[in-house]
Amino acid sequence: DTGVSQDPRHKITKRGQNVTFRCDPISEHNRLYWYRQTLGQGPEFLTYFQNEAQLEKSRLLSDRFSAERPKGSFSTLEIQRTEQGDSAMYLCASSLAHGPQETQYFGPGTRLLVL
Amino acid sequence: AQSVTQLDSQVPVFEEAPVELRCNYSSSVSVYLFWYVQYPNQGLQLLLKYLSGSTLVKGINGFEAEFNKSQTSFHLRKPSVHISDTAEYFCAVSEVQAGTALIFGKGTTLSVSS
Numbered sequence: 001d002t003g004v005s006q007d008p009r010h011k012i013t014k015r016g017q018n019v020t021f022r023c024d025p026i027s028e029h030n031r032l033y034w035y036r037q038t039l040g041q042g043p044e045f046l047t048y049f050q051n052e053a054q055l056e057k058s059r060l061l062s063d064r065f066s067a068e069r070p071k072g073s074f075s076t077l078e079i080q081r082t083e084q085g086d087s088a089m090y091l092c093a094s095s096l097a098h099g100p101q102e103t104q105y106f107g108p109g110t111r112l113l114v115l
Numbered sequence: 116a117q118s119v120t121q122l123d124s125q126v127p128v129f130e131e132a133p134v135e136l137r138c139n140y141s142s143s144v145s146v147y148l149f150w151y152v153q154y155p156n157q158g159l160q161l162l163l164k165y166l167s168g169s170t171l172v173k174g175i176n177g178f179e180a181e182f183n184k185s186q187t188s189f190h191l192r193k194p195s196v197h198i199s200d201t202a203e204y205f206c207a208v209s210e211v212q213a214g215t216a217l218i219f220g221k222g223t224t225l226s227v228s229s
Contacts, residue, residue, distance in 0.1 A: 031215075033215075033216070033217075040221065041222070042119075042222050043159070043205070043217070044219070045216035045218070056215060058216075091158060091159070093159075103161055104161075105161070106151075106158040106159040106160070108156075108158040
């Protein structure tokens with residue numbers, strides 16, 4: 001068990017470009033979450049999957065954002081037509097859903113800077 | 116909807132001193148409570164969690180927290196801090212029924228100096 005991994009760790013892009021981030025959860029975990037963390041703030045929930053189904057999306061997830069988890073394993077988060085306000089740390093977490101003992105384990109994050 | 120308030124944005128302490136990081140929450144339903152720690156350039160690591168049962172919860176690295184339902188608080192404590200405890204600490208809640216998204220506070224920066 002190597003924990004949750006995210007790639008890339010850092011991304012610098014120009015406004016208007018598309019970016020895609022990848023998250024590999026802990027292997028047996030069936031739930032996967034995406035959060036966004038801006039400077040000086042706590043993480044904010046974006047969306048989550050149970051297996052390959054996307055079950056919940058925050059209103060923070062505008063139509064420029066899309067997330068997928070095609071085979072119920074890794075997930076991708078794509079941001080189209082990036083804006084400077086998208087600059088943030090994007091965190092992925094995974095958990096094993098089996099009642100109230102669920103604990104979310106976080107990856108190291110992808111830091112995005114939009115110029 | 117739930118919300119979390121971390122009452123102190125920064126807490127400076129000297130090494131070996133006790134520390135308390137305060138967290139209050141608001142929710143119309145029962146919640147689970149968590150404390151996470153974030154070291155520089157790293158992801159969040161779970162320190163401890165309260166699901167049910169004893170209101171005093173012990174976590175890793177010598178931290179503990181006490182759930183107080185009447186005061187809707189979940190303060191984090193450590194009797195003697197180390198330089199290595201310097202980090203950002205986040206309090207979070209999730210609904211018992213939904214058990215999905217975590218709602219985080221804005222964080223408290225703990226700075227331990229010698």
